[in-house]
Structures are given as structure tokens and as C-alpha cells.
Amino acid sequence: MDDQNKNMILATALSFLVILVWFLLFPPEEPPVQTEQPVAESQTGGAGDSVAPVPPGTDARPALPIDTREAALADSERLTVLTPELSGSISLTGGRIDDLSLRSYRETLAEDSPIVTLLSPVGGANAYYALYGWAPGGTLAFEDVPGANTQWTVESGTELTPDSPVTLRWENGSGLVFRRTISIDDKFMMSVTQSVENTTADEVRLAPYGIVARHGEPDTVNFFILHEGVVRMSDGELQEIDYGGMADLEANPAEAAQVEIIDVAENGWVGFTDKYWMTTLAPAPGQSFRSVAKYVPGADIYQTETRLPTQTVAPGATAEVQTFLFAGAKEWETIRNYERDLGLLGFLDSIDWGWFFFLxxxxxxxxxxxxxxxxxxxxxxxxxxxxxxxxxxxxxxxxxxxxxxxxxxxxxxxxxxxxxxxxxxxxxxxxxxxxxxxxxxxxxxxxxxxxxxxxxxxxxxxxxxxxxxxxxxxxxxxxxxxxxxxxxxxxxxxxxxxxxxxxxxxxxxxxxxxxxxxxxxxxxxxxxxxxxxxxxxxxxxxxxxxxxxxxxxxxxxxxxxxxxxxxxxxxxxxxxxxxxxHGYKPDIFGNIKSGIKKPRTKDT
Structure with a gap:
């Protein structure tokens, strides 16, 4: 072996060794523990020129932190969620999906280890939830549409299971009746159908939206080969933004936040991914929307949003829109099935396959x-x-x-x-x-x-x-x-x-x-x-x-x-x-004994 080839092998091996030594001796710093802040959440309205984003703090919960997850759960009336894979509840305050745990996964190998908690309510530590609503347009005001503080009632269903969807109802007192029907499968996908019935004599304009929000930067593995943060697909283009990168997004004074908006023509999804878990909003395939990644620095809130086009609802008419919410484990077969069965383009790429994805x-x-x-x-x-x-x-x-x-x-x-x-x-x-x-x-x-x-x-x-x-x-x-x-x-x-x-x-x-x-x-x-x-x-x-x-x-x-x-x-x-x-007879240590090699032929 000549010097050039030896040096190439040596350089390759040493380069790999240097990488290993560096990340063992100088591991990435642990992220600082985020303290829950007594601030209101930000939320955003739907797409459309006549529908303005909701300013941060508007229509948000003014309550101070409650300190514990259990106390936060007890702070509102709830509707039970129970499937073979998920357990939790939905808050009737805002209709938040803010309490989900993964029944098949435990924190550690110990038999008494608690199951993994995915979503948590506002008020406790690590608030992480999905929220739906409507942004007002035309002559409507924020109090005319449901938001974070809206007190919903249960119109049908007693608990959310794969066999029993639930419908929430809210009337604004001015002739608009809002409903939200939620169904769930036996894995990790929810279908959320939002509708508005116009019983007034005038047409109304408003836009539906969905939000996944995290209060404070979550604990992450923080390893260079793994992406954690925003992951989204926009008409076939995958984008990843880590939590640090969200603070570097372009400032939007109208929303008092760092924001990046992508217009999706017909197929996309957006959400947050952890190493093993993910929460993702996905409008129905064929539906155009605006995919939003947002960081609200004053409140230290990370958000992903789907802002759907403005709906014009004539007197006596009803408008509705269906979207999907994935909240669960990033199981390859499960995600692949959603990609195939629901038509969610590139959903399997929510798993971080890396640069060598082709391998x-x-x-x-x-x-x-x-x-x-x-x-x-x-x-x-x-x-x-x-x-x-x-x-x-x-x-x-x-x-x-x-x-x-x-x-x-x-x-x-x-x-x-x-x-x-x-x-x-x-x-x-x-x-x-x-x-x-x-x-x-x-x-x-x-x-x-x-x-x-x-x-x-x-x-x-x-x-x-x-x-x-x-x-x-x-x-x-x-x-x-x-x-x-x-x-x-x-x-x-x-x-x-x-x-x-x-x-x-x-x-x-x-x-x-x-x-x-x-x-x-x-x-x-x-x-x-x-x-x-x-x-x-x-x-x-x-x-x-x-x-x-x-x-x-x-x-x-x-x-x-x-x-x-x-x-x-x-x-x-x-x-x-x-x-x-080839005629060489080495022992187990690679030593070739002399005198026993077969004669070399032209082929060998």
C-alpha cells in the first residue's frame, strides 16, 4: 500500500476519531431550564387580506401560573380522551387539546415508570397544546368569534374514543353558532372539523386557524445529528427550524413576534418534533393555507400555525373546514400509513433521516x-x-x-x-x-x-x-x-x-x-x-x-x-x-506461515 493510500485511510479514520472525541469531551451544553412566565399567549387568525392577525395577548387567558400540571388540569371543565394509545382530556375552556399521554411508552425501563406525557395545559410546567379558532373579518370583532377563553359546551358525545366522536358548541349571542367536531383513530391522529352557522341577515367573513404552542424552550437531546423543533412540509419542500433558529426569524411588528410564513397551495403540514414524539397540524390535502412558524419573545412562546383562507358565509348558510392533528409517537409504520391513507405528502420525512436518507x-x-x-x-x-x-x-x-x-x-x-x-x-x-x-x-x-x-x-x-x-x-x-x-x-x-x-x-x-x-x-x-x-x-x-x-x-x-x-x-x-x-493460510492472529502458500497462478 503506497503512502498516498495509507494516508487517505489514516485521514479518514482519524477524522472519524476526532469527531467522536470532540463530542465526548465537549458535549453540547444542556439547555437552561425555562421558568413558566405569567404572560398571555399569542394567537393568530386565518389567511386572507381582510382578516388581520390577532395581536399578542388578545383574547388570552389572564390567569397566573398554577405551578403544577394537576392543578392546571383541575382549573377547567374537561372531556375525557381514551384510545388504545392515548389517554388524557380536552379543556372546554378554549376547546384546547392540552392533556395527552402515550399509553404504550414509559419514561424509563422501570416497571413503575410513568407513561410519557406529550401535551400539557397552560398554568403548569412545559405547557404544550393545540388550539383552534376563527379570526374575525369584515365587521366582526374578536369577541364575536371563539378563541382561547371561549367556554364551549358539549353538544354530543361523553368522551372522545375511536368509536365516539364529540362535538363542542358555542353561540356568540349575535346569531353565529360555532361547532367543533373531533374524532380520533386508534393510534395518534385526530380529525377536527370546525363549522360556523350564520343565522343573521347579513353575510359574515372569518377565517379558521389551528395552533400548536409550546411555552418556553423544551428540554432537548441537543445533539448535532438530530433535529428538534419546527418541521414542516410545504408542497413537497421540507423545512426544519430549531428552537434557537426561531428567534432569528424576521420580526413582524404587527404580531409582536418573529415570524416566517409560507403559502401552501394544496398539500402540507407543520408542527413540532422531538426525538421520538411529534405534534403536527395538517389541513386536508388539496386545501391551501398559510404555514406559520412563530416565536413570541415577550412571552417566550413557540408556535406553529395553519391559517386557512377566509370564509364568506351567507345568511342562513353554514361553512365548515376539516383539518388533522397528529399527536403521538413517530412510529415508522404508523406515519407511513397516514401518508398513504390520508394523502399527507412527505409525512414520513417528519422522521429525521439525515443527509444519507437514500441509505x-x-x-x-x-x-x-x-x-x-x-x-x-x-x-x-x-x-x-x-x-x-x-x-x-x-x-x-x-x-x-x-x-x-x-x-x-x-x-x-x-x-x-x-x-x-x-x-x-x-x-x-x-x-x-x-x-x-x-x-x-x-x-x-x-x-x-x-x-x-x-x-x-x-x-x-x-x-x-x-x-x-x-x-x-x-x-x-x-x-x-x-x-x-x-x-x-x-x-x-x-x-x-x-x-x-x-x-x-x-x-x-x-x-x-x-x-x-x-x-x-x-x-x-x-x-x-x-x-x-x-x-x-x-x-x-x-x-x-x-x-x-x-x-x-x-x-x-x-x-x-x-x-x-x-x-x-x-x-x-x-x-x-x-x-x-488464494493460497495464504493465516493463523487467527493473521500471521502467514512460510512454506505453505500455494503456488501463485496467473489469476492470483
């Missing part, structure tokens, strides 16, 4: 299908690795055959080094002559290494962001493939009566579990089959690399470490048998 999507699809077949994500990762290695086998065959020839030439390389001394130019010339004579291509071993890099990052992305690996067990002590190996060499893997260091601490880096140790050994053995660099510095770096990676990857998700172990073991087996097929 990440098919890799996850294959992993999903293998899991459906095997019923265990750990074994599915191993089988996925085997399939990937089988696909790359034609390239690997030429690569490993070339490496075998290179390894056989190691004694000749050492002689060249002794003969040329410090004359690098002469060394390079004689090496190239030796390669030409022996018909060896030193660059042949680089391609599989380069191909592994995007595949590795794609699988890392899959394991990191997809909810299907959250709390997914493998065997024995590995109960969560999305978390690091919980065992520790410090307490002799549980034999000593004390707990290992907490994740994130300095000691956690040296607190190696079983999987990271196996990773280091497998990488070392696999490396022994490769020809060693002639340069002493490069040789030393390559020799230390398995053990450095063992510590660096020890804090990574168990699923990723499992993939790398499987990859190393399969690579070792492939390379070993390919070397034997």
Missing part, C-alpha cells in the same frame, strides 16, 4: 422487516449486518485478495525499507515496481473502507432517531438497544456490590461494558489480517486504534456497538477465508 430509509425498512420476521431487534441488527456484508462481498473479495497479497509482500517491503533508508522517493519508486511485478493494486483495499463510513453513519442515525429501538431488548443484560451497555468492568460486571458510574460522567468513559470490550477485541483481530503500514508512526496509530475506538464507542448505543461487532466478526471471517482461497 437510511432502505436500511431502516430492511431492519423493520427483519424485526417483523425475528421479533428481536438485536438479532435483526446482526442479520442486517450479514446482508449488508453479503451485498458488498464482490467488492470485498477483490479488496481482501489484494490485502492478502500485500500482507505476503511485507517481508519484501521491510527489505526495501532497509535498503532505501530515508530516501523516500527511491522507496516509492521501488515499491511501485514491486507492486507492478507482483500485480498488486494497493488502492483495492480502500473502497470497502470508504463504503463502510456512510453505511455506519446511516445505521447510527437509524438506531439513534427511530423509536422502534427505544427500550428494545436483545439478550440478558441488554434491555435497551438505544442506550449504552449498562454493564461495567469497574464493578466486575455486577459481581461487586456497587453501581457503575452514571452515563455522562468522566468515569463512564472508562467504565467499559461487555459489548465495548468485545468490540475492541474483534477490531484488533480483524486488523491483524491487514498489512501493517511501513511507517512506524502510522503503524503505532493503527495498532492503538481498536482500543481507542473501544473506549470511544463504549458510551454509544448498544445497537450500534452490536452492529460494529457483527461487522468486525463477519469481516474477519470473510477476509480469512478469502486469504485461504
Amino acid at each position: 437510511t430509509k432502505p436500511i431502516f425498512w430492511l431492519l423493520h422487516e427483519l424485526h417483523a420476521l425475528l421479533g428481536n431487534m438485536g438479532w435483526s441488527i446482526i442479520l442486517l449486518t450479514l446482508i449488508i456484508k453479503a451485498v458488498l462481498l464482490p467488492l470485498a473479495w477483490k479488496s481482501y485478495a489484494s490485502m492478502a497479497k500485500m500482507k505476503e509482500l511485507q517481508p519484501e517491503m521491510e527489505k526495501l525499507k532497509e535498503r532505501c533508508g530515508d530516501d523516500r522517493q527511491k522507496m516509492q519508486q521501488e515499491m511501485m515496481e514491486l507492486y507492478k511485478k507482483e500485480k498488486v493494486n494497493p488502492a483495492a483495499g480502500c473502497l470497502p473502507i470508504l463504503l463502510q463510513i456512510p453505511i455506519f453513519f446511516s445505521l447510527y442515525k437509524v438506531i439513534f432517531v427511530t423509536i422502534e429501538l427505544r427500550h428494545a431488548p436483545w439478550i440478558g443484560w441488554i434491555r435497551d438497544l438505544s442506550a449504552p451497555d449498562p454493564s461495567s468492568i469497574i464493578n466486575l460486571f455486577g459481581l461487586l456490590p456497587f453501581a457503575p458510574p452514571e452515563p455522562g460522567s468522566i468515569l463512564a468513559i472508562v467504565s467499559l461494558g461487555v459489548l465495548p470490550i468485545i468490540l475492541g477485541i474483534s477490531m484488533w483481530l480483524q486488523q491483524k489480517l491487514n498489512p501493517a503500514p511501513t511507517d512506524p508512526t502510522q503503524a503505532m496509530i493503527f495498532a492503538w486504534m481498536p482500543w481507542v475506538f473501544m473506549f470511544m464507542l463504549g458510551t454509544f448505543a448498544s445497537g450500534l456497538v452490536l452492529y460494529w461487532i457483527a461487522n468486525n466478526v463477519i469481516t474477519f471471517a470473510q477476509q480469512y477465508f478469502i486469504m485461504r482461497s
